Amino acid sequence: MTDNDELLAERRRRSLGPAYRHFFSRPLYLTRGEGVWLFDNDGRKYLDCYNNVASVGHCHPHVVAALHRQASTLNTHTRYLHHAVVEYAEMLAATLPGDLSVCMFVCTGSEANDLAYQIARAVTGNDGAITTSGAYHGNTTLVTELSPDSGRRRPAPDYIVDVEAPYTYRGTFGAGHADYENAYADLVDAAIDTLRERGKAPAMMIIDNIFDAHGILTPGPAYHQAVYRKVRAAGGLMVADEVQSGLCRLGEHYWAFEDVDVIPDIVTMGKPLGDGHPLAAVVTTPDIAAAFANTQHYFNTFGGNPVSTAVGRAVLEVIANENILANVGATGRYLKGGLDELAARHELVGEVRGKGLFLGVELVTDRADRTPATDAARRVVEHMRESGVLIASTGAHSNVLKFRPPMVFRKEHADLVLAALDEALTETV
Ligand code: PMP
Numbered sequence: 001m002t003d004n005d006e007l008l009a010e011r012r013r014r015s016l017g018p019a020y021r022h023f024f025s026r027p028l029y030l031t032r033g034e035g036v037w038l039f040d041n042d043g044r045k046y047l048d049c050y051n052n053v054a055s056v057g058h059c060h061p062h063v064v065a066a067l068h069r070q071a072s073t074l075n076t077h078t079r080y081l082h083h084a085v086v087e088y089a090e091m092l093a094a095t096l097p098g099d100l101s102v103c104m105f106v107c108t109g110s111e112a113n114d115l116a117y118q119i120a121r122a123v124t125g126n127d128g129a130i131t132t133s134g135a136y137h138g139n140t141t142l143v144t145e146l147s148p149d150s151g152r153r154r155p156a157p158d159y160i161v162d163v164e165a166p167y168t169y170r171g172t173f174g175a176g177h178a179d180y181e182n183a184y185a186d187l188v189d190a191a192i193d194t195l196r197e198r199g200k201a202p203a204m205m206i207i208d209n210i211f212d213a214h215g216i217l218t219p220g221p222a223y224h225q226a227v228y229r230k231v232r233a234a235g236g237l238m239v240a241d242e243v244q245s246g247l248c249r250l251g252e253h254y255w256a257f258e259d260v261d262v263i264p265d266i267v268t269m270g271k272p273l274g275d276g277h278p279l280a281a282v283v284t285t286p287d288i289a290a291a292f293a294n295t296q297h298y299f300n301t302f303g304g305n306p307v308s309t310a311v312g313r314a315v316l317e318v319i320a321n322e323n324i325l326a327n328v329g330a331t332g333r334y335l336k337g338g339l340d341e342l343a344a345r346h347e348l349v350g351e352v353r354g355k356g357l358f359l360g361v362e363l364v365t366d367r368a369d370r371t372p373a374t375d376a377a378r379r380v381v382e383h384m385r386e387s388g389v390l391i392a393s394t395g396a397h398s399n400v401l402k403f404r405p406p407m408v409f410r411k412e413h414a415d416l417v418l419a420a421l422d423e424a425l426t427e428t429v
Contacts, residue, residue, distance in 0.1 A: 005041070008029065028046075028390075033048070033059050036406050036413055038390065044388070047388060047390065047413055047416050047417065048405055048406060049405040050392050050403075050404055051390075051405070052272055052404045052406070053276055055247060055271070055272030055406060055407055056315055056318040056406065056407060057406045057407075062314050062318050063277075063315055063318065066310045067277065067310065074306055075305055075306055076306060077299075077304075078305070084313065085304055087313060088103075089102075089309075091312075091316050092273075092283065092312065093283065095316070096255065097255075098263040099263075099285040099286065100267060100285060101285070102283065103282070104281065104283075104289070105281050105309070106270075106280045106304075107303050108280050109268065109269075110137070111138075113138050114140045114142050114143050115268075116239045116266045116282055117129060117142060117239075118296075119266060120203040122291065122292045123288050124202075124236060124237060126201040126202055126236060127200060128159050128195040128198075129205070130160075130204070130206070130231065131146045131160060133148045133163065133164055134149050134165050134214040135214065136212070136213035137241055145157055147213075149214075158200070159198075161191040162191075163188055163191045164184065165211055166181065166184035167214055169215075169351050181220055185223050185226035186226075188205065188230045189230060192231075192234045195234075205227065205231045206239040207227070207238070209240055209256035209260075210245035210249070210250070210256060210354070210355075212245075213394060213395070214396070216354045216359070216360030218259075218354065224257070225260070225262055228262050237264075237265035238264045240256070240257045240262075240264035243270040245358065246269050246272065247272040247315075248328050248356075249272065249404075250328070250358060251333075252356070259355070265285065266282060266284045267283045267284070268280075269283070274308060274312055275315050277308060277312075279304075279308045279312050328357045331357060331409050332359070335357070335359060335417065336354070336359055338414060339361055339421075342418065343361070346425040347429070348428065349363060349364075349425070350362045350363065350367060353400075358403075358404050359402075360395075361401040362395070362399060362400045363377045363399045373399050374397050374399045376399075376429075377399040377400070377401060378393065378398070379424075380424045383428060384421065387423065387424065389416060
């Protein structure tokens with residue numbers, strides 16, 4: 001860091017306060033982005049293997065042009081009629097299966113999940129909520145309670161019950177268990193019983209379909225289908241949090257829940273929708289939307305404004321025009337193959353997980369005991385940054401390296417990541 005960077009970091013400490021964190025021990029000061037590349041204030045180039053918000057690449061010209069065009073024409077809100085808002089809602093709905101056709105717009109994933117709970121409560125008449133222990137769903141007061149990973153430091157309120165996530169590498173049921181998916185799903189019965197003992201029933205269960213904060217998990221259809229059956233039988237709705245896993249990220253379908261053959265009652269989306277612009281949404285069925293509207297009106301000052309929705313539309317156009325879904329599938333398989341190959345050579349790697357361009361590499365100090373290699377993970381992340389590749393870590397022990405680049409990532413970029421990781425793993429042992 002130069003003196004100027006130190007000064008800026010100090011001003012940031014004073015003006016933003018201590019709750020904020022930097023990714024790296026030496027703060028990274030980024031000043032420009034283009035596609036999969038980021039540039040710092042010294043003009044140094046970094047390969048971005050972490051940022052899913054810049055879903056179709058940093059500063060994509062088609063998206064920037066759409067933003068500029070609409071921002072130079074009109075920006076109001078959803079209490080006026082505007083074609084951009086309606087057209088985007090129609091386009092977004094067209095990416096979803098079943099009856100999921102009504103879009104309500106917000107600005108963040110947190111707001112989307114908060115609204116999902118309000119809808120579920122209004123529609124079911126219940127107020128219980130089930131979440132997975134280790135999950136992160138956002139930062140409103142309610143959603144913080146639904147996010148055991150947010151550093152929730154006190155017991156959850158009595159209407160929220162956590163269930164263990166299907167983490168076969170460390171959880172109660174390992175991959176060797178004959179029917180681990182149903183075994184994990186059965187834990188939801190206990191959660192429903194707990195709510196019942198408290199005189200409550202579930203309004204919803206919320207699942208992040210890539211279990212990002214848990215360390216990236218991809219249980220199969222049996223798990224999801226059993227959970228959906230149980231929650232619905234108890235009168236609750238299923239909420240798919242696609243803030244991380246959605247919009248082609250897993251490389252097979254637009255939405256992760258499609259990979260496991262379920263159709264949620266409510267889908268929440270955020271991060272990737274606006275390629276960096278704050279655009280998020282709740283999508284549900286006409287029946288659920290109507291039942292919610294019977295209980296209250298909905299308005300969000302910024303959510304779904306004409307500029308945001310013009311941006312969202314441009315992102316969907318890029319996804320179609322540039323064949324993004326197929327690219328995520330092909331590049332993701334290639335990157336995962338390379339990570340598997342590194343796992344075979346580096347003792348530090350316990351397990352490689354994930355799908356599409358959302359991959360995790362769990363580091364352990366020894367493979368037999370599976371002791372989390374938290375410190376090594378931190379050093380690998382820092383080492384890769386020095387080599388010009390940006391990643392981060394996730395999971396309860398921060399020992400799972402996370403690879404989640406813009407979806408315009410290609411095989412040649414994957415090669416750069418694999419070479420940098422090979423070197424970092426070699427030097428970190
Ligand atoms: N859901 C999931 C799965 C998330 O990972 C996040 C953010 N990391 C959120 C919701 C909240 O989104 P936001 O930060 O836009 O409020």
